[in-house]
Amino acid sequence: MVFRHPIISVLMLSALVSCTSDGPVGAPDVGTSPGTPAPPLADAGSSSTPDVGSQDTCLDPGFVPLRRVSRRAFGQVLHDLLGADPQTAKNLPEDDIGHGFDHLGEVLSFTPVHLEQAEAITEIAVADALRVAPPAERAIYPAEELTASVGGPHRSGGWNLWSRGELELFFSAPAGGTYEISVYGYGQQAGPDPARMTLWVDNAEVHTFDVTAEGAPAAHVHRVAVEPGERRIAVEFINDFYNPEAPDPSQRDRNLIIDRIEINGPFELELDNPIREGLIDCDTSLGASCVMPALRRFAERAWRQQIGETDWARYSELINQTVAAGAAWEEALHVGLKTIVLSPRLLYLLEPSVGPEPARLNGYELATRLAFFLWDAPPDPALLEAARLGQLDQSEGFETQVDRMLASPKAQQLLESFFAQWLHLSNLETVQPDYHYFPTFDEPLRRAMRQETDLVLSWLFNGDQSLSDLFSSAPTYVNDRLKAHYGLEAQGQALEGHDGWFEVDGQAAGRGGLLTHGSILTLTSFPTRTSPVKRGKWVLERLLCDAPPPPPPGVEDNLDDPELGGTFRERLAQHRADPACAACHQSMDPIGLGMDGYDGVGARRAEAIDTTGALPDGRSFDGLAELQEIIADDPRLSECFVEQMVIYALARAPRTLDRCHKEAILDEFRASGQGVKTLFKTITSSRLFIESRARQEGER
């Protein structure tokens, strides 16, 4: 598979000559015609500050096409509004990707399937949110499947406890409350007493039953208060009797046969539902006076705006109809919440204030843009309150909110929504390294690789570290699995808040910087081997926004094939003889070769391998550490990062008029020492972000 990012490359474009016969194909929407390189965003080589590019000279923010809430963000909506698990949104159809991101207004569509699935998910989320108690459920445990300290399966079913001993199970109580435990069993009676059994919950004896039934199981029922969480439930046979001398053979051996244990509950709950309390704080049987204000509060939060009276009257009419048609107010509340969630006022990021002339968005619109940018989630009550009070209309109040949001744990969502997409980390979930070639690769290793990168990206973001440091001085985090995979010896410093993870000194062992991560090295490999071309292309495309155009049909992909003979370097040299290929591969292959000291799952190769190389501009390196230094210093790195984050922030394709804004953002980014967290803030203060206008006739 070949990729090309349509962002027109800048500084190094002249070094790249198209591989195709008909020239590099730029996406027309970036406003450059094929073969006409765009002027550089900024002259990064010069130390003087360009006088163009200050915010004030960039007047036009352009337009933003109407944007639907993405699948991932809808999960956050259900979580924030109704306490649902965000993963439930995965039942929606997958969102299509444009310009590397899965939330672009131009790309996302809405179809009957979307509404159908959104309704099904919302129905469950609302029911859970309003639930007064978890529903009583009956769990059935056949005795044969339980852990037994003694006995064996009985010939007619069940488990025969033939001497003193117990059957044990672990039950996960969804809430604290009363549970009804029924033990179905009977005795093979012998001796003076009936069989007796004791019921245990955790390590407490709860009740002892006389089991008088014979031949067929009878229920022995006991109600007991149980704490939430995993509980040990056990039944112990306590009065074994064995007298082989008894004259009546049927009186010689007392056994207890257990058929099954059933647990039913909870009843009489101890816990209230805090989600429900947040939604409604009165008794719904009071009717409209209780339910309607609750619905209005919810709608204002969910729709992220103040609601006009006509709109509210229309909505109220639905609720009144529902009640008139025989629904209890509790049921009307359910219908009302569900309807609010499924409304286009929630599902689309509406910006009704936008007119033909560029102007600052209103407070609610800004709150919405901010929340979906920085949290991939809807605004919280504090942000909406700031909008209502007009605080977002002035830069001081606006900045206060941005600072608060960036410091909030909710900003960690950026790892998944922005950073993982930036680096294509989700591809790690779908790669399938071949067992024959990489027998040590398994799911725990896959997860560890991803977590390593997530932890380092957290370090980058949370500490407002310099982007360049990601490739030089970034810490190395490993767990035991990864440590073994990387062949690291040193004992590290335990990482706070992440059980089993350590910070180690990896530099000496060749583990420092993003490009040494198992995740990146694996997701840029083929199932059976490394691909220097793929790796080189990934670096150029993801990090430098400078991927060469894809090769023309018929000449692809063979360069990596070891069956062609010789080392990769030798094949590359042959390849260079073909001028149609040389220009592009000269930029990609040296990078990939510099990374080839690591195999297809990111382990260091045992054998020494030549990892020297030189980029088309002459900068040379030996090995990945030096290569990363070059990348860290490359002006394309910061420029590309800004480029991608602007696409992400606006959720739209890049346009020519963005360039002026991006230059200004880039200048500030560089002036701030490339602090990554600061960049988020810088973007929120750009006109691109805080202003908008309608699309002009004929504008694309």
Next chain:
Amino acid sequence: MSINRRQFLRGLGGTLMLPLLPSALPRSAWASDPEAAKRFLAFYVPNGIQSIGWTPDREGADFDLKPILTPLAALQNRCRVISGLRNDPARPDGPGDHAAGTGSFLTAAHCYKTEGAGIRNGISLDQLIANQLGSDYRFKSMALASEGGGNAGGCDSGYSCAYSRNISWIDESTPAPRETRPRLLFNRLFGSAAVQLSAEARARKALQRRSMLDYLLTDAQALQRRLGVDDQAKLDQYLTAVRELERQMDFSQNQVCAPGSAPGEPVDLTAQVRQMLDLLVLAFQCDLTPVATYMLGNAGSNRPMPHLGIAEGHHTLSHHQNDQGMINQLIHIATWELEQVAYLLNRLAAIPDGQGNLLDNTLVFFSSEVEDGNRHRHHNLPVLLAGGEGIGLNQGTHDRVAETTPIANLFVAIARQMGLETESFGDSNGIVSL
């Protein structure tokens, strides 16, 4: 004894067995209408098919089966191989043959090259047919696939993933969302949690749902009037969705078909594919939809095929550079693909429908996005038709058409066979006689 009970208890909610209930006879078997319902299915496989292992040497009724087609040996008289068709609009602007070929697979329209803004294709054949036949069914059509997202980033050389993941296009800018997970599809078709409600409560809930949809429609229309022209068009998609759910309410949860519990999640790709195909057959059998598309993989899929002992990715292999070992592996993959087609056809043929069986009344179209992955050509496409004799098709031949014949000419013929009065489609300039 106890073993049996264990198995029974574990079977609930476990792996799906899809029973073919005698009560689940399709509409044409029990309706008084003697005319069988017509159904259409398009089956897509990625990366092309090696002509050397596919194209029969002989034309006509006694055509020979090359290795890839041997899984269809027992069904040979129910299939028709057509050689020589081309899809010129599928040729991309520069590279991007897989995405462009897949977007154009059923549209015979040229995909506008973009990673984001301005996605533009054409309506697809299945949707054209669904617009005509689908309104009598709960679902107008279904789009199924056995490969989900992945492929973070652009999908193919500057083409949006929308092109490389979708063969079914509702309109020129809207792909029909695909269901890639059998369990979710099952729940959509047959309902999930078995909530038992009284008839009265059910009626009340249905009424509430109608009111809700009615409100959402009215409110969205009011909202739409305040938006700009483009955003109004975006919101049209929402309005269409609400109307479609209202329409679906006229088809209450299917009472005739009750196939048991939802499917499990097998690891093996063959098992995954067959789950999807089973559900597809059920959807036809239970008259839930008359039109479906199925993508075995995404455009230029690079999945390895470990179940076939093939460790290299499919797309990588498809650039075989005439390496015999790679070609053999590709033929192996394609043969496995045709085994899945055979499985589907056999399932359809086993279900009584009207005077015959489901396959008699289902027109199956099978092809790929390119001729041969090595060359990325969009002519001489591998095309197979199957079934549909009950709706007037004659099968059992290998036909060779002039190499200038657009595949759109076949699409016109298919549309007409399905009862539409289509005169032209895509770049058609005539009609392939069927």
